[in-house]
Amino acid sequence: xxxxxxxxxxxxxxTLPALLLFTVVVCYPVLQSLYxxxxxxxxxxxxxxxxxxxxxxxxxxxxxHLSNKNGFIFAAMITVYQIGLGLLLALxxxxxxxxxSRFFRTSYFMPVVISTIIAGQLWLQIxxxxxxxxxxxxxxxxxxYRQAWLSDDKAAIYAVSFVNAWQYMGIHLVLIYTAIxxxxxxxxxxxxxxxxxxxxxxTKITMxxxxxxxxxxxxxxxxxxxxxxxEMYVMTQGGPGTYxxxxxxxxxxxxxxxxxxxxxxxxxAVLVLECLIFTVLxxxxxxxxRIVY
Amino acid sequence: xxxxxxKVLSAAVAATLTLSLAACGGTAKPAETAKDQTAAPAxxxxxxxxxxxxxxxxxxxxxxxxPEEKQPFDYAxxxxxxxxxxxxxELDIEPQDDNAKLKTLAASGxxxxxxxxxxxxxxxxxxxxxIIQLDQYVKELKIEDRIRPAYKGLLWDSEKHxxxxxxxxxxxxxxxxNKELFEKNNIKVPTNYDEFLASIKAFSAKGIMPVSxxxxxxxxxxxxFDAFATxxxxxxxxxxxxxxxxxxxxxxxxxxxxxLYECVKAGMLSKAAYSTDYDTxxxxxxxxxxxxxxxxxxxxxxxxxxxxDKVDYLDFPLADAATVEAAKLNRPGGGFDGGYSVAANxxxxxxxxKYACLxxxxxxxxxxxxxxxxxxxTVDDVKPEKPYPAIALxxxxxxxxxxxxxxxxxxxxxxxxxxxxxxxxxxxxxxYPVDKFIAxxxxxxxxxxx
Numbered sequence: 146x147x148x149x150x151x152x153x154x155x156x157x158x159x160t161l162p163a164l165l166l167f168t169v170v171v172c173y174p175v176l177q178s179l180y181x182x183x184x185x186x187x188x189x190x191x192x193x194x195x196x197x198x199x200x201x202x203x204x205x206x207x208x209x210h211l212s213n214k215n216g217f218i219f220a221a222m223i224t225v226y227q228i229g230l231g232l233l234l235a236l237x238x239x240x241x242x243x244x245x246s247r248f249f250r251t252s253y254f255m256p257v258v259i260s261t262i263i264a265g266q267l268w269l270q271i272x273x274x275x276x277x278x279x280x281x282x283x284x285x286x287x288x289x290y291r292q293a294w295l296s297d298d299k300a301a302i303y304a305v306s307f308v309n310a311w312q313y314m315g316i317h318l319v320l321i322y323t324a325i326x327x328x329x330x331x332x333x334x335x336x337x338x339x340x341x342x343x344x345x346x347x348t349k350i351t352m353x354x355x356x357x358x359x360x361x362x363x364x365x366x367x368x369x370x371x372x373x374x375x376e377m378y379v380m381t382q383g384g385p386g387t388y389x390x391x392x393x394x395x396x397x398x399x400x401x402x403x404x405x406x407x408x409x410x411x412x413x414a415v416l417v418l419e420c421l422i423f424t425v426l427x428x429x430x431x432x433x434x435r436i437v438y
Numbered sequence: 439x440x441x442x443x444x445k446v447l448s449a450a451v452a453a454t455l456t457l458s459l460a461a462c463g464g465t466a467k468p469a470e471t472a473k474d475q476t477a478a479p480a481x482x483x484x485x486x487x488x489x490x491x492x493x494x495x496x497x498x499x500x501x502x503x504x505p506e507e508k509q510p511f512d513y514a515x516x517x518x519x520x521x522x523x524x525x526x527x528e529l530d531i532e533p534q535d536d537n538a539k540l541k542t543l544a545a546s547g548x549x550x551x552x553x554x555x556x557x558x559x560x561x562x563x564x565x566x567x568x569i570i571q572l573d574q575y576v577k578e579l580k581i582e583d584r585i586r587p588a589y590k591g592l593l594w595d596s597e598k599h600x601x602x603x604x605x606x607x608x609x610x611x612x613x614x615x616n617k618e619l620f621e622k623n624n625i626k627v628p629t630n631y632d633e634f635l636a637s638i639k640a641f642s643a644k645g646i647m648p649v650s651x652x653x654x655x656x657x658x659x660x661x662x663f664d665a666f667a668t669x670x671x672x673x674x675x676x677x678x679x680x681x682x683x684x685x686x687x688x689x690x691x692x693x694x695x696x697x698l699y700e701c702v703k704a705g706m707l708s709k710a711a712y713s714t715d716y717d718t719x720x721x722x723x724x725x726x727x728x729x730x731x732x733x734x735x736x737x738x739x740x741x742x743x744x745x746x747d748k749v750d751y752l753d754f755p756l757a758d759a760a761t762v763e764a765a766k767l768n769r770p771g772g773g774f775d776g777g778y779s780v781a782a783n784x785x786x787x788x789x790x791x792k793y794a795c796l797x798x799x800x801x802x803x804x805x806x807x808x809x810x811x812x813x814x815x816t817v818d819d820v821k822p823e824k825p826y827p828a829i830a831l832x833x834x835x836x837x838x839x840x841x842x843x844x845x846x847x848x849x850x851x852x853x854x855x856x857x858x859x860x861x862x863x864x865x866x867x868x869x870y871p872v873d874k875f876i877a878x879x880x881x882x883x884x885x886x887x888x
Contacts, residue, residue, distance in 0.1 A: 188545055189566035202885070207878065208860070274709035293709035298869045301712075382654060385712045386864030401538040403856040403886070404562055 175417055181410040188406035199411035209412070212390040216419075219306045219391060220370025226310035228362050231317030232355075236347060238318075239325045250322065254315035261312070265379030268308045269295070295381055298388045305376045305389050313369075317362050324358040325351060356432025363427045368420040392416040492524065494789050497550035498797075499530045499540065500778075506740065510804030517800040518793060525793055544568045549781035551790040552797065557774045557849035560595070560602050569779040572600045575791040584799055584816045588838075592774050592815075602777035603798035606805055607815040609735035610843055611661050611771035612833070618748040619646065619729050628752070630759040631669075631697060635704055637729065642705035647728035652719035653711040653866065656859025657847040662732055663862045664770040664844055666694035669757035672768040674844035679854040682887060686880050695865060695872045697756065702868045711866070734771060734846065735833055739810030742827020749829055772843025813837055853886035 182199055184192035203209050234253060238246040256264060271278045272294035280291050294304040328351060336346040374393040377383050383390040383398065390398070392412055400409030501507040515527055530550050533539055537559055543549050549568060553559075563569040576582060581603060582590055592604040620627050620637075623644055628634035641648040651658050660675070668674040670690035678684050678691070685691075708714065714722075723731035724744040731741070741749055753766035778794040778801075780787060802815035810822045812830035826834070847855045861879045864870040 187562060187566070188541060189562060189568060269713050273713070296709050296712045296867060298864070298867050381712060382656070384656070384860075384863045385653075385867045386860045386862075386870070388864070388867075397538075398856055401541060402536045403853040404541070405853055 178410045178413045178417070181407055182414045184407040186407040187404040188400065189404075192407065195407070199408045200415075202408065203411050203415065208387045208390060208395060209392075209415075211387055212392050212395040212412075213415075213419075215302045215389060216371045216373065216391045216393075216416075218302050219309070219373040220367045222303060222306035223310040223313070223370045224363065224366040226307070227314045227317045227366050228321075228359070231314050231321050231362070234318050235321035235325055236351070239322055250319065253318050256312045257315040259312065261375040262379050264308060264312045265376055268304075268311075269380055272304055295389075296385055298385065301381060301385065301389045305380055306370075306373070308376045308380070309370075309373060317366070320358055320362060321355060324355050328354050353436045356436060360427055360431045363431060364424050367423045367427070371419055371423070372416060392419075493526055494524055494786050495526045495528060496552060496784075496786060496790050496793055497528045497530055498552040498554075498778075499543075499550040500532055500552075500554040502529060502531045503534075506736070506805075506809040509808035510801050513804030513808055514797050514800035517803070518796045521796060522789070522793055525789060527793075547783055549783055551781055551784040551786060552794045553779050553781060554605070554776060555602050555779045556776055557845070558852045558855070560774075560779065562852070563779065564595075564601050568782055569601050570782050570784075570787060570791065572603060572780065572791055572795065575795050576600050576603065579792060579795050581795050581799065584818060586815065586817055589815055592777075602774075602779040603795050604774060604777040604815060605798040605801040606736070606775050606811065607802070607813045608772040608843060609775055609811075609813065610769040610837065610840065611665060611846070612733060612735050612738070613665065613752045613754050614723065614731040614733065614737075614741055614749060614829075615752055616723065616726060616729055616731075616745065616748060617750050619726060625729075628755045630755050630762040631757055632759065634755050635697075635701060638701055638704045638706045641729050647708050647722065649706050649730045649732065650714070650719040650722040650728040651707055651711050651732065651866075652714050652716045653707070653863065654713055654715045656856075656863060658732060659862040659866050660847045660855070660858045661770055663694060663698055663858075663865070665732065665754055666698050666756050667691050668768045668770045668842075668844060669754060669761065669765045670694060672765070672842040672844075674768075674770055675850065675858065676773075676844040678883065679850045679858070679887065680845065686883060687876055692872065692876055695875055699865060699868070699872050699875075702866055707866060712863070734775075735813065735837075736805075736809075736811065738812060738830040738833055739827065742810070742829040743824070747828065751829060751833070767839055767841040769840045769843045771846050772840075773845035773849045775846065775849070851887060854883055857882040857886050 181192070183194060183196055185195045185198070186192035234249075237243055238249055243249070259267075270276075274280055274291060274293040274296070277294070279294065283290050292300060295301050332350050333346050336350060341349065371391070372393045373391045374397065377389050377391060377394050378397075381389045383394040387395075392415060396409045396412040396416065398409075399405040399412060500511060502511055511529075519525070532554060537556070540549075540553065540559065541562075544563060544566070553569070555563065555569070560569070576593060582593060585593065585604075586607070589604065589607045592608065593600050595601060615627065617627075619625075619641075623641070623646065625637050625640045626633060628637050638648040651662065653659055664674040667690055670693055671677065671684070671688070673681065673683065678686055708728075719731065720733075720737070720740070722728045724741060726748075733741075754768075754770075755762055755766075757765050778798040780790045780794050784790045799816050799818075803818055803820045805811040806814045806820045807823055810824055810826055810830055812822075812826050812834035814820060847859065850858070857879065861870075861875055861882065865872070865875045
């Protein structure tokens with residue numbers, strides 16, 4: 146009993162500094178934002194309490210709904226691409242048949258270490274409707290199809306999302322690859338003895354055992370998508386108009402450009418809430434039970 | 439053992455809280471009453487005079503990226519050093535970030551002593567007492583006497599107080615065109631809207647970009663709309679947004695939106711316009727790749743230097759033939775285009791205020807001398823180092839005849855400016871119907887201007 150208590154105290158002692166730091170740099174600002182969202186405030190002058198007025202205004206704001214929708218598109222795009230392709234590549238690279246897998250892993254991971262500004266500039270050139278690589282490929286193939294990737298009200302958000310999907314796929318690849326490599330080899334040997342094909346072994350052994358990894362990947366890609374900002378800031382400034390706004394970008398515009406800080410905080414509050422809901426849902430429904438063979 | 443643990447825990451908690459509170463407490467509050475502080479500079483002046491020989495370090499927040507920003511800045515620094523040799527100036531370069539850094543500095547009470555401000559920032563900082571009134575220094579240093587009569591109004595706000603000393607006169611928006619490109623392609627230089635539309639179609643058909651717009655930023659689009667709107671209502675967007683004397687649902691704005699939309703549909707803009715920045719657009723125009731370029735009068739010097747006789751500007755032939763002549767001297771743009779203010783939390787307010795006043799006027803002179811700005815703010819006898827390009831001389835002469843000017847977007851209400859930037863950009867995609875543009879903008883403006 147005494148030993149157990151001491152252990153708990155030790156845990157508390159070692160986690161307390163980090164917990165306090167987390168409270169100061171995360172919880173406190175979040176609570177402050179929630180509080181400030183109840184005010185009409187330009188960020189500098191005396192705030193005026195408006196209750197839930199900012200939230201009512203937010204609900205009636207078309208840009209809010211568009212930004213929210215864009216956040217979901219962004220999150221869906223990067224989740225499907227990064228986890229889907231990451232898994233596929235991780236399975237291929239973890240196969241014994243693939244040689245030089247380290248070279249490929251490094252190559253796929255390389256975009257992750259590039260700064261978003263450089264990646265954004267690179268893709269601005271690729272997307273350029275006049276001399277960009279994509280339209281030039283269509284031209285070289287003799288196709289008349291051309292797309293103004295970043296100027297089109299419908300295509301722009303997909304084009305911007307793809308840049309994030311491309312850049313950060315490597316993180317998911319490495320996470321999934323590492324998880325696959327941590328699965329004991331004798332599981333597969335036993336499966337082979339039982340006559341399982343390669344595909345069967347993956348569906349029955351690899352996939353269930355990757356549950357925890359998928360959970361983590363889902364959380365970072367969905368919440369990362371919902372709060373997408375960098376690519377918009379570098380490539381489109383949320384435009385044309387508001388067509389590539391996400392909630393984060395809307396919050397930035399309202400707080401820093403329109404001096405509408407209270408309203409910006411309300412946008413931030415909705416964003417935090419959405420991220421929390423998705424995190425809870427993912428934790429509740431994905432990989433609920435730890436599988437141990 | 440437990441007691442020991444309790445002690446350790448308590449010490450850890452106390453230390454962490456102290457550290458975090460110290461981190462939060464490092465920010466000084468902006469002065470509570472900036473206006474009061476200007477009323478009592480006399481006492482401070484005495485103290486400061488006693489320290490006359492001491493070196494004073496002032497921090498200035500200003501643009502310093504393009505050559506036309508650097509050269510006038512350096513010139514002004516050199517000139518003011520003659521009058522105030524004890525001041526050492528430390529530059530904090532202003533990023534192009536929609537004033538986010540400046541507002542953050544103000545919120546944390548860390549504003550540099552002297553700051554470059556736009557009209558929108560003056561309003562915001564005035565309201566929150568982040569900048570001081572400069573009336574006394576303006577009078578003491580006879581600043582108004584050094585400003586040309588046409589621009590004296592730029593010194594004062596609507597309540598006849600000065601919070602920022604201008605560092606340039608009132609440049610307006612200009613419709614530049616490449617004469618050579620018109621001649622080579624045998625396209626008529628437009629004199630009214632129909633001819634302008636015809637020229638857009640003609641250039642587009644020849645694969646030449648009609649208008650190079652750096653629409654990566656929101657303001658060029660808003661100004662383009664204002665250029666059309668001022669053909670039918672001299673007040674343009676300023677009338678609706680700042681003067682609150684009308685509505686965007688009025689016929690003038692509807693017509694402006696319809697014509698702008700028609701031009702976009704006719705291929706006025708490059709499909710890459712939304713990812714085009716200023717440098718790219720400027721190079722497209724000056725390298726002869728596009729016919730028209732819309733920008734402020736501050737670009738007269740650089741454009742004139744690059745294109746010489748090949749470039750000229752038009753009197754905005756964007757109205758119907760019947761009204762184009764009457765509206766040709768109604769110019770979009772103008773108004774207060776930036777100046778220097780003094781932070782209320784400056785430790786050397788008196789010196790900073792004097793320095794800011796002198797620095798602003800010397801910057802204006804520097805813009806004439808170094809950047810060939812042909813519309814001097816001051817009455818000082820300053821001449822450009824290089825002869826003015828022909829286009830700049832023409833503007834200097836003709837600008838005296840302008841009947842009305844409006845404001846650039848950074849001089850408009852900031853909430854409304856964001857709304858206009860977003861909605862005009864959508865209109866320029868060609869996929870946002872005019873009626874929806876008018877209805878959405880009206881609704882958003884009403885909300886923003888409440």
